[in-house]
Each structure stands twice: as C-alpha cells, then as structure tokens.
Amino acid sequence: MLKRILERFSRLRPTTDRPKKTRQSRVWRYVYWGPTVVVLGQYFYNLKTVSGRSMQPTLNPDSSLRKDIALFDRFAIHTLQRFQREDIVTLKSPENPERTLVKRIIALPGDLVKTLPPYKEAEVVVPTGHVWIEGDEPFRSDDSNRFGPVSASLIDSRMVCVIWPLSRFGLPQQSTTLQAVSPGDHPSQRAARAEFERYRWRQSRVVRSTDF
Amino acid sequence: MAAGDMVRSRAFVWMLERLVRLREPGAAKQAARNVALRSFKVFNFFCAIHLFTDYVGRASTMEGPSMLPTLANEGEIVIEDRLTYRLWPNSFTRGDLVILKSPIDSNRVICKRIIGLPGDTICVDPTGEKAPSTEHVVIPKGHIWISGDNSAYSRDSREYGPVPMALVRGRLYARVWPPSTATIFRSNARRLE
Numbered sequence: 279m280l281k282r283i284l285e286r287f288s289r290l291r292p293t294t295d296r297p298k299k300t301r302q303s304r305v306w307r308y309v310y311w312g313p314t315v316v317v318l319g320q321y322f323y324n325l326k327t328v329s330g331r332s333m334q335p336t337l338n339p340d341s342s343l344r345k346d347i348a349l350f351d352r353f354a355i356h357t358l359q360r361f362q363r364e365d366i367v368t369l370k371s372p373e374n375p376e377r378t379l380v381k382r383i384i385a386l387p388g389d390l391v392k393t394l395p396p397y398k399e400a401e402v403v404v405p406t407g408h409v410w411i412e413g414d415e416p417f418r419s420d421d422s423n424r425f426g427p428v429s430a431s432l433i434d435s436r437m438v439c440v441i442w443p444l445s446r447f448g449l450p451q452q453s454t455t456l457q458a459v460s461p462g463d464h465p466s467q468r469a470a471r472a473e474f475e476r477y478r479w480r481q482s483r484v485v486r487s488t489d490f
Numbered sequence: 491m492a493a494g495d496m497v498r499s500r501a502f503v504w505m506l507e508r509l510v511r512l513r514e515p516g517a518a519k520q521a522a523r524n525v526a527l528r529s530f531k532v533f534n535f536f537c538a539i540h541l542f543t544d545y546v547g548r549a550s551t552m553e554g555p556s557m558l559p560t561l562a563n564e565g566e567i568v569i570e571d572r573l574t575y576r577l578w579p580n581s582f583t584r585g586d587l588v589i590l591k592s593p594i595d596s597n598r599v600i601c602k603r604i605i606g607l608p609g610d611t612i613c614v615d616p617t618g619e620k621a622p623s624t625e626h627v628v629i630p631k632g633h634i635w636i637s638g639d640n641s642a643y644s645r646d647s648r649e650y651g652p653v654p655m656a657l658v659r660g661r662l663y664a665r666v667w668p669p670s671t672a673t674i675f676r677s678n679a680r681r682l683e
Contacts, residue, residue: 313537313541373654374631375632428654429593431593431595
C-alpha cells in the first residue's frame, strides 16, 4: 500500500509506468480545480447573460429572444469599492433577494435627483451609502423610481463590455466619444445621437453633491 | 553539530541525491513544473477553504457594544451559519441573529436581531428617541427590520429603515468562546396573545 502511494507521488518516474487514466480520474482532474475557477469568478471577472428589456437600447436592443452576454467586473466593486455615475452595474434586487438587476447608476450619495413619475416625491437627495439606479428604458424598468434609493452594498459587479452578439461587441458608449458624433444620417450615427441625448437628459436630472 | 555529522545526516544525503538527479536530462524542467503545479495546488486548496467559509459556515470574532448583553463587546468567537438562508431563503424568523452587510457602509459587516418580516407593521422607536413613538411603518416586500439588543448603542433600522434581505450573509449559530458562556442561539421570540 505504502509502496503504491509512494509510486503515485514520486515525481521523477519514467512516463511509461504511469497508471492508466480512467474516465473518473479524467473528470476529477477538472473538478479538482473547481475552487480556483469559482473564486476567480467571484473576485475578478465573470460572464452573465442579461435578460429583460429594462436596459434597452444599451443591452438587448431588439425585441427578439436573443439575450446579450456581457463581461462583469467584480474586483472593481468588491475590492476597490469603486463605482461612479453612468456605470452599468448588477445588483441584488432590494425586493427579491434571489433576483439580480442590471441598471445604470444615476446618482451617488448626496446628489439631488429629479425623479420620474412612479416615485412619490419630485426631487430626492440620495442618502449616505445609497445610490440612485435606473434602467435605460424608463417604462419597462423596476428601478429607483419605484423603490427609491438603494443601498450601495447591494451592488455586485460593474459591466465592462458586451461579449455577445459580436456585432455589438465592445465597451458601452462613453460620454466623451458621444460628443464627437458627426451629423450624418446613417442609422449608427442616429443611434449615437440618441444615446447622447439620453446621456444629456440623465445629466440634466442630477445635481451633483459637489456642485451645491 | 559537527560538519561531518551534517554531511552524513539523512536529510542532507536526501537533498544531495535530489540535486544530483536534477542533472539528468530534462529533470530541471520537470522539477520547475512540479513546483509550479504544487503552488497552484496550494492556491486551489485555499480557494476551497474560502468557498467553504463563504457558503457553509465559519468561525468569526465579534466586536462592538450594539448586541450587549447577548454578545459581549469583544473577545468572543461565534459560528456563522451561511447555509440555512441559502438553501431556504424563506426561513427568516423574527428573533434570529443575522449577519449582514451594513446598508450604509459596504465595508462593514454588522450583526443584528430580526424584529420584523415583510408585511409587518413596526413602531419605529417605542422610546421616542430617534423617531416619534407614534411613527409606524409597514415593512416592504423583500425587506426585514433589524435592531441591536443594546438600543442605546446601536445603529439599526431605527435610523436607516427596513433593510433588503439580499444584504444578509448568514445567521449566528452558536457561541464557542469563551467556553463558560458557550450557547447555541435559538430564536427566542414569543407570541403574545
């Protein structure tokens, strides 16, 4: 018995006496590294499919059943605790702990937000440790306009880029690149102008805490 | 130890043998691969431990006055149970001691007692210190009302309102240190008619 164990673990044996690999040992070779894979996914990057229309037209822009796959960065949120306005983030739903939402951060603690209809007050100051989140499609979104500012502790990860479909692969549009859109009539240019309009509209509804 | 003893010692001979073997063709490369593989395995082992403490349970220390007299200010070790709420998300009970991420500071982890569940009507602060004692709230869906046992030194739902259940990490299962006060915590809520 001991001899067999020693044989198994002795490093410098010739390759010919290796025990033949059974199917079980081949599966085990992959399962064995499971903890590393899970931890890397938990603390660094992971892929998720996005379902639902609340982030149209940024994510899932057409009404087909196809779902976008995006890359999410958990390191920025969990370890660095770094998030800002305009970031697209995933968060645990405050109403149902089993659901995860994908929304855009509109305002940070201390900011004054002009709310949209379902919310009962016209303006609200975001309290400490909370953020105001909204979907890009205001009519199909369960967001802060319904349940108010949410705790920043619920934020789980930040979206880095869309992976699938490949036609829209890439980083979400940045406000700086949007400003430089040329005034053409190509659909992509019109889409970019609309995106910039939405960006300006979001900006107009927030008074940043540093500004007052 | 004399130098001769060292040279003759088994460990030294073993090491020398291994060094000599390294000069065989391809052996140095193989040794480097083994070192790399072994360090990956050590990393993997720590990852496995981490996942266990994250998903099943762990021992942890507690500090802070907010749960006096149930938990002391410092120096106690408790066992956290992270599995129950994961497996049965509806098993929240009034009176449970829960561990959750602070809703106002995501760096902090706090321990409080569940006072109210979704749908309950709660008097915000019966003493009238932090809110008028007539103020009542109905706890919304997916939220709980939490409170420290030492209400004079506790920041809890009286200040920040109902807390989303998604912030809860686990419940406190038992206290194991100091041994004289070791207990298994059970929900001690009584229904008054």
